[in-house]
Amino acid sequence: MAFRIKMIMPLVALFLVAIGYPLGYSFWLSLTNYRITKPGQTEFVGMAQYQALFDNAAYWEALIVTGTFMVIAVSLELVLGLAIALALRRQVRVRNMTRAFLLSPMFITPIAVGLMFRFLLNPQLGPLDLLLEKLNLSYDYFGPGNAIFTIALIDVWQWTPFMVLLLLAGLESLPRAPFEAAKVDGASPWLTLKSITLPMLSSVLVVAVLIRGLDAMRVFEYVFAITRGGPGTETQTIQYLIYQTGIQFFRLGQASAMAYMVLAIVLVFVIFLFRAINKEARR
C-alpha cells in the first residue's frame, strides 16, 4: 500500500465511523417514526416526516427566525469587524494587549456568554437597566419584538472578534504598493477603502462572512440560556426547535428530518465557501 494511503487510512476510517455512520443513521431515522420512548414500535414511514415538515408552521417560522438572526448578526459583525480591523491596523501603542483583549470573547463558552447577558440585562439584577432608569429610559431587552435583536447583539459581542481576526490577517497580507500610490495621488481614506482595500480584500470578506453565517445558523446556547424560544416563538431558532422536538418530545424521526433539511441549506453555503477558499489560496 502506498505511503499516502497508509497515512490517510486511519482518518478515513474514523471519519466513516464517527461522522459517516451517524450521518447515515440520522437519514434512516428521518424515514421512520422513531421515538426514544417507544423504540420497539419503530416503523418505516418513507418521506412522511419530510412531507409533514411542509405543513409544520413552527418549522418554517424557525427557519425565518434563524435567517433574521443570521442576517442581523453577521452584517453587524462584518461592519464592526472591518472598522475594528482597520483601526487596529493603524494603531501604534499597546497593540498586542488591545488585540488580546478584543479577541477574547470568541473563546468563551457560549452558554456562559448567554447567562452573563441574561443577568446583565435583567431589570432587577443588571446594571444596564439601572443606568437607563437614571436617564428616565426603559427598554425591554427580551420583550416582544426586541428579543431576537438582543440575541443577535449578544452574538455580535461574542463573534465580532472572529471577523476582526480574519479581516486583520487579510489586511496585513495585502501588498503595500497600491496604498502608497493612492497616498501619493492624494486619495481620501474613504476612496482608498472603497476602491483599493475592499476589492483586494473581497475573497477574505466572503470567507469570513460564510464561516460566520454557517456558525450563526447553529445558534442555540443564547436561546437556551435566556429566552427558551420566547416570547411566544419569536426566538425559536432552528437548532432550538430541533432540540425541543428531539429531547422534549422524543420525536427523533421528525427532528432528524428537520436537521436533514437544514443540512441541505448548509451544503449550498459550503460549496460557496469551498470555492472562496480555493480562490484565496491561489491568490
Added chain:
Amino acid sequence: MKITQRLGRMASVALLVAAVLAVLGPFLWVILGSFKNERSINDPLAIFFTPTLDNWNAVINGGILQAAGRSLIVATISVSIALLVGGMGAYSIARYKAGGSTMRFGILSAQVLPPAVLVFPFLALAYTLRVNDTLVAVTAAHISLVLPVVTWFLIGFFEAVPKGIEEAAQVDGLGKFAAFRTVVLPQVAPGIGAAAVFGFTLSWNDLFYALILAPGNAQTLPVAIAGFNTFRGVQLGAMCAAILVSVVPVLIASYFIQRRLVRGISGGSLKY
C-alpha cells in the same frame, strides 16, 4: 487633508477604546459578582462591597470542579485522537494530495455540519449500548466535532512546510514515515499547538452534544453552568464563579495561539 487625517485617527482610537470597554465590562461584572454576597449582588451598581468567598466555596463544594474535570477528560481524549489521526491524514492530504479536492471538501463540510444532524444517532446509539449519560457518549460525539477541525487546521500548516526538507531527509536514508516524524513534525509544532488549543476549546465549550448525551450524572462544565439557569438571586454569585472556572483556562491558552488561528481556520489559504 491634515484635519481629516487627525479626525480619522481620533475616531479609530475612540472605536478601539469603546470596543475594549464593551469587552471588558461584562468580564468585570462577572469577576465582581463572584465575590459579592447575596445582598450586594442585588445592587448591580455596587463596586465597593465587602468581598466574600462564599460563592467560590459553593463552586468548589458544589460539583463544578468535578464537572471541569470531566470536561478536561473529554477534551483531552478527543483532541489527542484527532491530533494523531488527523495529523497523519492532513500530512497526506497536504503533501500527496490524497483524496484530492473531494477529501478537502468532505473535511470542510464535516466541520460545519449542523450538530443537530449527528446528535440523535449518537443518542439512540448510546441508549442501545447503555452508555447514555456517560462520558463515553460525549467523547464519541466530540471526536466527530473536533476531528474535522483539527485536520483542516493541520492541512494549512503542513502546506507551509517547504517541500525539500523531507526529500533531503529521505536522501539521508530515512523512510517516509521517519522523515515525517523527525523532520516535518517539529516544523509544524506551533501549528499542532494551535490546533490542539482550538480543538480543546471547541470540546470544552460545547453545550449542545453534552446536554443531550449526558444531562445527568456525567455533566460537563457547560452543562453544569447551564444548571445555574434560574432566577434565584442566591445562585448568581456562584454562577459567576463557575463561569470564571470555565473561562480563565481557555483565555490563557488561547492567548498564545491567536495569530496562528488564521492560517488554521482558512485551511492555509490565508497566511498570517
